[in-house]
Amino acid sequence: MGLGLWQGGVEAVKFLHRWGASEILVTDLRDETTLAPSLEAIKHIPVTLRLGEHRESDFANAQVVIHSPAVRPDNKYLAAAREAGAEVTQEMSLFIEACPARTVGITGSNGKTTTTTLAYEMLRWSYAPGQATLWTQWADPIASSEVRNCVEPPEQPPSVWLGGNLGTPLINRLDEIRPRDIVVLELSSFQLMDWHRIGKSCDYSLITNITPNHLDWHRDFSEYSWAKQAIFRYGAGQALLNADDPETARVFAGAPGNVSLFSLKLPAGRTRLGQRDGQVVASGMGGQLTCLVESQESGLAAALLPVARRADLRLPGDFNWANAVAAAALVSRIVRADSLENVPRALRTFRGVEHRLEPCGEIHGARVFNDSIATDPAATLAALSAFDKGIHLILGGGSKNIDYTELGRRIAAHGHIRAIYLQGATATAIKAAIDAASAGAKHLSPLHLCATFDEACELAFQALTPGDVLLMSPASTSFYEYAPGKKFANFEERGKHFKALVARFSKT
Structure with missing residues (x-):
């Protein structure tokens, strides 16, 4: 169906x-x-x-x-x-029930694709890639002489596979996947809803964050959050939650004992989160990635191991650093401690994923970024945090029945947004939220209501000056009529259309 x-x-x-x-x-x-x-x-x-x-x-x-x-x-x-x-x-339910290998699942409202691909790339330095078609898709190539610290003898290393919402579904490659392999999966709330029915979870799992999303599909935020939790609720696998996110911190209070934490704000080691003691197994405090690793010798306490620094990651924004810390936390549960030296190598070679704060050229000396994946306010706010001046922001699209009050408040208080270009079905709601929050604000950004997506882009292109930043981060879905009789099939098509407009304007 x-x-x-x-x-x-x-x-x-x-x-x-x-x-x-x-x-x-x-x-x-x-x-x-x-x-x-x-x-x-x-x-x-x-x-x-x-x-x-x-x-x-x-x-x-x-x-x-x-x-x-x-x-x-x-x-x-x-x-x-x-x-x-x-x-x-569902196809994904059939796969998880039949998969012979260890499974690594990542979900979350935002950051799950970058976290999933980063975890895959970190593991790819220690394992053989299962899918040749993914070689160099997100990262620079690895010379065979550089691959070290495989978890098995190098003549027969396990393979690492990538699936779920990324790449080609693996349901028809089950006969190629061995018990010794690892399968990394990006999973949506829609897929995980069905896992409550079958009572299955991943062997290793992580939730990046849980913020209001897909409320046009889920009955309410409570159902949405519960759907995400299927990734760790069943079985005895190891799970990781974000200590810095209010909802995942709340979930931790009632989670089973096999759940640990990662954080940018808390140090690695024992901690108290709410009313419960917990363990932060990876921390990114102060731009230093530190992991809590178990000793290979019985009877010895876990040790804190410096693994990487913020400068190793090529991607901008604190939220991408959080994604890197999350991925490293997950990988630290899977590989030996000496294999964690591959983490900074993966960070340095990782170029990023298309449509996720993707640099796509310059116009009039201004940098242009495609963040079409940002279909909710939290994603747009994360992207905004990567820049501190000269911002031109394109917003609007299809509706998810999400409240824009916080987005409006943060935009009104930002102070460094030069102009906002609104279009799509959510333009009026976003404008109302910004207007309501702007009463008495010292720095008011011009708001341009545009009839079409292309009009918003053209107006923004013309306004750019050297040193500016143009961010297309809609805080809305791509499922709407962006011009008379025209609709995007998905956020990828929206992002590709935006990049084509940038390329065309750059030539004029």
Whole structure:
């Protein structure tokens, strides 16, 4: 249910065909033209297509329903399938139930992709890469002579794989994944909701933070937070929470004993967080990454090990330093202490992930950044914290039913934002939040309400002067009509469109 334009639906169809499903029906509310790339990928598989509609009879007659994570579990068609006795599941749930290797899961409202890819790159220095297609995608290449401290003999090192919301889904590569391997997964709240049903968690897990997000899908913030917690609630694996984030700190109070902490504000070692004692296993205080590592010899106490410095990380912003500390905290639970020397190597070679505070050129001597991934206010505020002067900010897009009060307050108090360009369905709500917070403010930034995304970009380009920063960080989804009759398919398409506009304007 829900073939979609991402690869999960396609891989689910291939999985069913590979394992001998006698009849496969693909049903999606979108039409053949919209789904053309996905349909092309499964054209060799005999399937029945039900496009532009769902029929309850199809679900009532099914034995197995694999649905898109974007479909809520209480959807009426899924309910009909369950009532008829069908197994209702998701591609990611099937994978975690069948995966023979150790799994490393990362989730969070913001920072999860950067944290996941950083953790993968740190492990890639000690393990063999499972997917050649990911080689150098986010980081500079590693010469074979530089790879050291493998956790197994170098002639047969374990492989590290990357999956979940990153790369091609791994459901059809299960026969290549060995028990000795490690699989790193970026996971969404939509996927994790189903893990409460199956009672599964990762062997190693981490939550970067939990702030209001996807409230157009989840019933409320409480359900959203609970969905995220499935990543560690089941089993005896090791889990890590952010001591600096209010919601994950609250979650820690009721978490099982296998949960530790990471922090930029607290030193590594024993600590008291709220009403509970805990252990910070990685700290980034003062720009120094320190990990608490267990001794290889029994009876010896854990030791504090300086691992890396802020200067090792090429990415801007304290939030990216927090992502690096989180990734190192997770990796420190997996590899030997002497392999942590690979952490600064990974930081120095990591270029960053597309659409995440991505430098995309200069206009009139001003630096331009594509932060299309910022679909909520917390992400935009994190991006803003990376700059301290001459900021031009493009905001707005589709709605998630998120409150913009705090965004408005922080923008009004910033003092170094030269202009704001608003567009999209959320433009009015964002403007209202900024206006409400700006009463009596000393530094008022000009607000430009624009009819289209392109108009906002063009207006911003023309206003830039040497030394300025243009930040496209919308605090809104990409699912809206950004110009008459035009919609972005996803945040990647929005980011690519923005970069194309930057490149075109730079040539004029």
